[in-house]
Amino acid sequence: MKRLTVLYDADCPLCVHLRHWLLRQRQLVPLDLVPAGSEEARRRFPALDHATTLREITAVGDRGQVYRATAAWIVCLWALAEHRPKAHWLATPAGQPFARMTVLTAAKWREALKGPGEGSGGTPGPGGCGDGRCEAPGPPG
Numbered sequence: 001m002k003r004l005t006v007l008y009d010a011d012c013p014l015c016v017h018l019r020h021w022l023l024r025q026r027q028l029v030p031l032d033l034v035p036a037g038s039e040e041a042r043r044r045f046p047a048l049d050h051a052t053t054l055r056e057i058t059a060v061g062d063r064g065q066v067y068r069a070t071a072a073w074i075v076c077l078w079a080l081a082e083h084r085p086k087a088h089w090l091a092t093p094a095g096q097p098f099a100r101m102t103v104l105t106a107a108k109w110r111e112a113l114k115g116p117g118e119g120s121g122g123t124p125g126p127g128g129c130g131d132g133r134c135e136a137p138g139p140p141g
Helices: 013-024 039-044 050-055 069-078 084-090 096-114
Strands: 004-008 031-035 058-061 066-068
Touching (some): 004 013, 004 069, 013 096, 058 069, 066 069, 069 096, 084 096
Parallel strands (some): 004 031
Antiparallel strands (some): 004 058
16 A cells, blocks of 8 residues: 545544644655545545545545544554554454444544534534634543
8 A cells, every 4th residue: 555545524623633643643654634525535535435434534545445443543553653563453353352442432532522413514513623723622521
């Protein structure tokens, strides 16, 4: 794999924070970070279910490989120099439960940040990006 495109929810403060984190890391495989559901995402990947990409992290390899949820997070880590060994471990039977738990925890945090009844593409939830400052707030609750 020579490039990896990561589709992220640009209306989610946690997702935007992780986007910035990914961009600060040394990349072994260059990452293109594209807002999920955007015109750019639809142009690049017309066959994808873009509603699903707004609900869960999705990564697309340069040969059309599609990774969703836990697999997407693992492949993102695999693309990073400092985190590739961890990605290899997370892909093993021993590491899979940890990877799955991380993705589920992030999904719950994301849901709490967006607020009840606020889907992707709508008005940002508490701590959202409506004021142009998309930073990850503290843990919900």
